[in-house]
Amino acid sequence: MTLLNFLAFLEPEKGIDEIINDWFTPIAEAWGNIVLFRVFDVPFILVLLVGGALMFTVYFSFINIRRFPLSINIVRGKYDHIEHGEDPITTDNLNVVDGDIVGTIRVEGQDGEVSHFQALATAVSGTVGLGNIAGVALAVGLGGPGATFWMIVVGVLGMSTKFVECTLGVKYRDIGEDGTVYGGPMYYLKKGFAEIGKSGLGKVLAVIFAILCVGASFGGGNAAQSNQAASQLASLMGMTGGSSGTIIGLVIAVVVGIVIIGGIKRIASVTEKIVPFMAGIYVLACLFIILSNYDLIGYAFSEIYSSAFTMEAGWGGFFGVMMVGFQRAAFSNEAGAGSASIAHSAVKTNYPASEGLVALLEPFIDTVVICTMTALVIIIYNSTGVFEYGGSTVLIDGVEVEGAVLTSMAFESAIPWFPYVLTVAIVLFAISTMISWSYYGLQAWMYLFGKSKLADLSYKLMFLVFIVIGAAANMSAVWGFSDAMILALVFPNMIGLFFLFPKVKEELNRYLDAIQIKKFFK
Template sequence: MDRLVEGFNTLSDWITTTVFYAVPLFGTEVPLIVLWLVIAGGFFTVWFGFMQFRGPKLAIDLVRGKYSDPDDAGEVSHFQALATAVSGTVGLGNIAGVAIAISLGGPGATFWMILAGLLGMATKMAECTLGVKYRRVREDGSVSGGPMYYLQYGLAERGMAGFGKVLAVIFAICMVGGSLGGGNMFQSNQATSQIIGVTGGEDSIFAGAPWIVGLIFAALAGAVIIGGIKSIARVTEKVVPFMAILYVLACLIVLGANLGSIPSAFGSIVSGAFSPDGVAGGLIGVLIIGFQRAAFSNEAGLGSASVAHSAVKTNEPATEGFVAMLEPFIDTVVICTMTALAIIISGAWDDPDAESIGGVGLTSRAFESVMPWFPYVLAVAVVLFAFSTMISWSYYGMKALGYMFGDSVLAESIYKGIFLIFTVVGSAAALGPVINFSDSMIFLMGIPNLIGLYLLATVVRREVLGYYDRVQRGEVKQYSHH
């Protein structure tokens, strides 16, 4: 057994080093995968004519159902698809990741995080439009879609069938790995440690048996995921708005208690973004920390959200591109910025022990400065964030496995069972190597996904701009069923 664990750790280290390979730039190490994602965001921003600044009104109209035909093929509404995808990305990265970014890069990292979020809106638009365009609708009305399908069928249309199939299989394997690790074990592990923390720490009834929390999580997750995307969407459309509002309200209370400091906090974000120690190395360092955290948080370019968005009821692929564009905005521009402001205003980021306190601890400290009982609210938020991320990623992993095994019901059922076992294991295990491995898997998804997006760039631009122009000319039918 020890030899097996040692082998896994060695493999995990090798994959992590390879995926997050860094090149020196202006005296700072820059992970190539982060550059890969950010450049794609810049490219699609220009390619779509800055649609993330022109299209939000249309996106909101679509979420409200203004252009939704109830008879279109698909399983969920635009709002449910958005809620499911947001629940997959709004997670511990928004609470812990932001705190880590600021403790490493100072307040200036927030500026670059917001910029990366805005660029990510264009990438998300591209991958979710293609997800709907190349999805497969089964006879029973259920839908399978996502990068696996546009890599295979989209590239086949362009005469690259073999290459597309290889990219699709690589993507699917990485998505299964990522769903079991970062999308499940990590979530269950962090939520368990929060629950133990607020129920007495070392004296908690769960301290000696954390797997009990894992079992409870597995039972709750199982009850939701057995019903597939419709059941997941019904839960996420209620949980996501609730957890986002709860968390943003808590942030606003901290900001309200420090109203006078808000202008100087914004000042330090802007000045820190452009003049850290007045050297290029510092600037690039802060920029990379901000970009990296945004990529970790909103997953733009990794293709995961495209799987959830593919299930939407629509006959117009671009509609879901517009809706998906809102996701990095909610995740990074709103929720991450709120966390950052709370941490900066309360001064928690400046703690000399910031690194040893850890991300969730730092955020908790920022809130405690205003409300001593706040760790309980944070614990509820962490548990909800973790749970909603788990149920979304269970669907992603199931669809990736379904792609490889011909959408067989048996394969999907076996996957669900394995997923729930991993939930229990995650609650009790030491996760260092597992997290490195699953982070690598999740980021590896970005390589085949973005190759596909670039090769299908003309197709996706035709869909997006064509639909936008038709709406502007009043040629798209409106519905009044909402």
């Protein structure tokens, strides 16, 4: 309590939550204005994301659709015997970058730390979080049902981007002497650019990404999660007062701290159990509400489609709905941000493309399935006009309602006791996301400051402090900061993908040849 007592000592007339808001909100707003700069009134970063995803989808012959069944089979372990077996290395594959023989990734693959399913579970737990509950509620409330359509579009396209970045993550990872895996955009930017003769640029981009990734782990991977978990818990328990968020944040910080001390193996062992359980409960509840209102399913989809192309407010209204959907989907599935490749890099495989194919399932699970179900529940709930779409905030009976609470109210309208179950799901979503993002941030921190015990401990302590800050701060400031931090990763990462995607083509063909499936490319 030393830090909290110190803050209270500085301004004794204010509560801890109010003090935190006073200094956190201006920082969040300033950073958001920098990252989300607009070109022709459209955030440039969203153009970069969606345009890049479309390019990769076309270049890789709609791999997000054509190779979807193959991705399922890889997760099931159908090709494990091939991936972990001998892979003859030809002289064409041998090239050395910073002392690492890139062609010997099959040997490094034997030193991976987690299975395909564990890597997917860890990465999914980093994306399937409150973006699917609170974020979708915000998107539908502020952008209307049509925002859902654009979220789905970005989710499908993002599958191709996720494939590219996670293939590169495995291809250029580092393996420590103790078998610990270090991977992600920091490494493929540095090593990959060195391969193509742009070493200086690659090193600069890698450092920029690492710095932004640390910030993103404190924001979208941490503060936003604890904020909405605390909001839902406080609402359910009727907690009020200036320190309720701080108290809940401290409890969550203790729980997360116990897990993250153990590293990626403990994180993976926890997430592979939590993620299927919580996602299963949440999806079943959504299906119950949707099927219980089967007569409104057609209405809901009609609202999604018609509102997506509405011109009632002119071109500005049309692009406004589209941008809300794009932004929420980008925050939710993080395709293009490169963060998930850090978790996927730890997989045990001899073929980088195999994990890239597994990774493309992530945006589908996150955005196409779970986000869409949440949106349908909220649209059905609002079929009687509980609140108005398109305002700057969601108001119900004159009271501003935050994202997770709106979703909770939608569930409660159909299942009176479900807010208690949803609260458990929200807390588990939040904790699992924080656990995974602590790993992402730590990898970036160690890239910058070395792989020492001191670096490890210092990062984890700061991460836990931001859990408390997020729980205490107001929603708009936290989500503004979190959006900006996650999306800022896109700049260095997408530059890397645009230069390195031909390497992914080589890896894909090598893997398809190994498992005797027809190649995309001659």
